[in-house]
Amino acid sequence: MKLHFCGAAQTVTGSMHLIEINGSKLLLECGLFQGPRQEAIIRNRTFPFDPKTIDAVILSHAHIDHSGNLPHLVKQGFTGKIFVTPATRDLGEIMLLDSGHVQERQAESTNFHRAKHGEPPVDPLYTQKDASLVPPLFESVKLDTPFEAADGVTARFVEAGHILGSAAIDLELRENNRKLRLWFSGDIGRRDLPILSDPKLPEETDILLMESTYGDKPHRDPEEAYVEMRSVILRTLGRGGKVIIPSFAVGRTQELVYNLNRMTDEGSLPNVPVYVDSPLAVNASDIFKKHPECFDAETLAQIHNGHPALEFKNLTYIHSLDASKALNERKDAMIIISASGMAEVGRIVHHIRWNIENPKNTIMIVSWQAPYTMGRRLADREDRINIFGETLRVRAEIATIGGLSAHAGQDLLTEYALGVKNSVQKVFLVHGEPRGALPLKEKMETQGMKNIFYPKMNEFAEI
Numbered sequence: 001m002k003l004h005f006c007g008a009a010q011t012v013t014g015s016m017h018l019i020e021i022n023g024s025k026l027l028l029e030c031g032l033f034q035g036p037r038q039e040a041i042i043r044n045r046t047f048p049f050d051p052k053t054i055d056a057v058i059l060s061h062a063h064i065d066h067s068g069n070l071p072h073l074v075k076q077g078f079t080g081k082i083f084v085t086p087a088t089r090d091l092g093e094i095m096l097l098d099s100g101h102v103q104e105r106q107a108e109s110t111n112f113h114r115a116k117h118g119e120p121p122v123d124p125l126y127t128q129k130d131a132s133l134v135p136p137l138f139e140s141v142k143l144d145t146p147f148e149a150a151d152g153v154t155a156r157f158v159e160a161g162h163i164l165g166s167a168a169i170d171l172e173l174r175e176n177n178r179k180l181r182l183w184f185s186g187d188i189g190r191r192d193l194p195i196l197s198d199p200k201l202p203e204e205t206d207i208l209l210m211e212s213t214y215g216d217k218p219h220r221d222p223e224e225a226y227v228e229m230r231s232v233i234l235r236t237l238g239r240g241g242k243v244i245i246p247s248f249a250v251g252r253t254q255e256l257v258y259n260l261n262r263m264t265d266e267g268s269l270p271n272v273p274v275y276v277d278s279p280l281a282v283n284a285s286d287i288f289k290k291h292p293e294c295f296d297a298e299t300l301a302q303i304h305n306g307h308p309a310l311e312f313k314n315l316t317y318i319h320s321l322d323a324s325k326a327l328n329e330r331k332d333a334m335i336i337i338s339a340s341g342m343a344e345v346g347r348i349v350h351h352i353r354w355n356i357e358n359p360k361n362t363i364m365i366v367s368w369q370a371p372y373t374m375g376r377r378l379a380d381r382e383d384r385i386n387i388f389g390e391t392l393r394v395r396a397e398i399a400t401i402g403g404l405s406a407h408a409g410q411d412l413l414t415e416y417a418l419g420v421k422n423s424v425q426k427v428f429l430v431h432g433e434p435r436g437a438l439p440l441k442e443k444m445e446t447q448g449m450k451n452i453f454y455p456k457m458n459e460f461a462e463i
Contacts, residue, residue: 001175003182003209004460006048007031008431011457012213013065013370014043015431017184018054021175024150025049027057028169028184028209032068032099034342036372044069044125048458052077055150059084060186061166062091062250068099070134071126081139083149085157087165087291091250091284093135098249098280100124100131102345143167161189161199162406163251164287164294168202173463180425182463185210187431188408188416193222194258197296199408201416204423207463210416211407212432212454213368215440218411225403226259230268232364232399237270237333241360244396246348246375248341249281251406252367254288254310256337261312275327277318277347278339285310285317321347328354341367342375349374353387361396366404371433410440417444426463427452 007016007029014033019026033043051073059067059082070082070092084092107124114121141147141157149155152174157167169184183205191198202208236243247253253276263269276282288310292300318324324347327336338348352374355361369375377385379400385392408416417427427449429437434454441452455461 001463002460003463005455009455009457012431015066021173022151024055025053026150027054029066030070030073031066032064034370054078056080057082058169061163062088062095064099067092071131074133075126075130082137083139085165085167086140087294089138089140090287094283096131096134097128100126100128159197159200160186161196162187180206182207187211189406190408195299201419205420206425208424208427212429212437212440213407214409215413215432215436219409220403225401229401230263236362237272239360240333242355243335243362244351244355245337245364246341246343247337249278249339250284253281253337264312272333274315274335275318276337277324282317342369342373344373356392357395359395363396363398365400413440414443421449429454
């Protein structure tokens with residue numbers, strides 16, 4: 001048995017891990033790599049294996065850095081099953097179609113500039129039509145229900161508490177009269193966050209493949225993050241400004257709406273309009289309503305009064321592009337939540353473009369930002385930002401709210417690993433930059449854990 005690290009190795013995006021067993025090839029995740037443009041093009045267009053040889057895929061959740069290269073995998077010849085939870089099935093369909101649209105728009109923009117220099121056009125990584133070929137391959141399986149994923153592989157989804165439908169993957173592997181368990185964490189959520197159930201810790205296992213995004217620090221209490229978010233919003237609205245929030249359409253947007261709903265109930269949020277300006281977020285919110293099985297007890301108890309993560313006074317979901325553009329012509333105070341979460345593509349780029357030079361406004365960063373993205377440059381407080389070929393001065397307030405992350409911090413990550421300390425033979429840390437993974441590795445070693453590895457891209461391990 002071999003485990004290949006084909007993505008999210010010593011970085012956070014592009015999750016992809018390949019298991020070879022009994023002559024079969026099972027892929028865990030197939031995510032898009034997000035980073036420097038040329039590196040992203042090469043990584044996303046080039047698989048380190050022949051997609052035709054992959055027998056099946058298991059997907060932990062629908063975020064694009066875990067699922068977003070599935071259309072390209074299918075385009076290159078994959079025809080097997082893609083195992084998902086029911087909520088991931090529904091979210092995956094709309095997110096992949098949206099990603100196909102983004103790929104088309106990016107190619108159009110690139111070709112516009114290439115034409116100016118007499119260069120030939122490039123094709124998108126994949127199109128919406130390509131993306132539409134993926135959902136028919138989805139095989140939906142409920143949590144805690146064993147299923148046969150490949151020859152000698154029995155799998156089970158376990159609650160991960162990260163986004164709607166997210167799951168860890170518990171694998172029983174059998175080859176040549178040898179049997180072992182491999183537990184893949186996917187993205188580990190946090191306890192006591194609104195809406196979703198808490199993550200379930202791993203049970204006795206031989207191999208632990210786990211994320212390490214925030215392995216360098218524990219998160220603040222979510223209540224502290226809520227108080228800080230409220231303070232930034234009130235400060236900005238008090239000076240008549242707009243609060244512009246780049247947000248992932250699935251998970252983070254619904255959590256932000258939940259917090260704003262809470263402020264409204266408390267009477268602390270002024271009577272200003274709140275806009276969710278992302279077609280994907282609008283569609284995702286409809287899907288949230290279909291999957292109450294993913295909610296925690298508190299959210300279920302509140303639903304009879306309207307869904308707390310989706311509805312409240314002054315909240316408007318923006319559908320049309322014209323309505324989105326109209327927001328930037330207005331001068332009144334408001335809150336705009338828009339995708340993408342790293343401010344690289346989508347309507348949020350235009351909102352930042354039209355609001356970043358006004359000192360009344362605030363750009364609020366509420367999630368981890370990949371290197372070289374506009375979101376990271378804003379979070380790093382660069383004083384000038386290039387948007388659509390134009391250099392703009394950053395005069396708006398930049399606020400970063402720590403503690404809203406849907407990823408576990410160092411304390412829970414350590415607890416997660418220590419839960420299998422007495423049985424685990426090897427631990428592989430993935431989905432983390434060195435600044436996150438290496439402190440976590442050290443922390444685990446001080447707790448007596450051994451054989452902890454931080455594999456490089458395209459390395460493999462005998463398991």
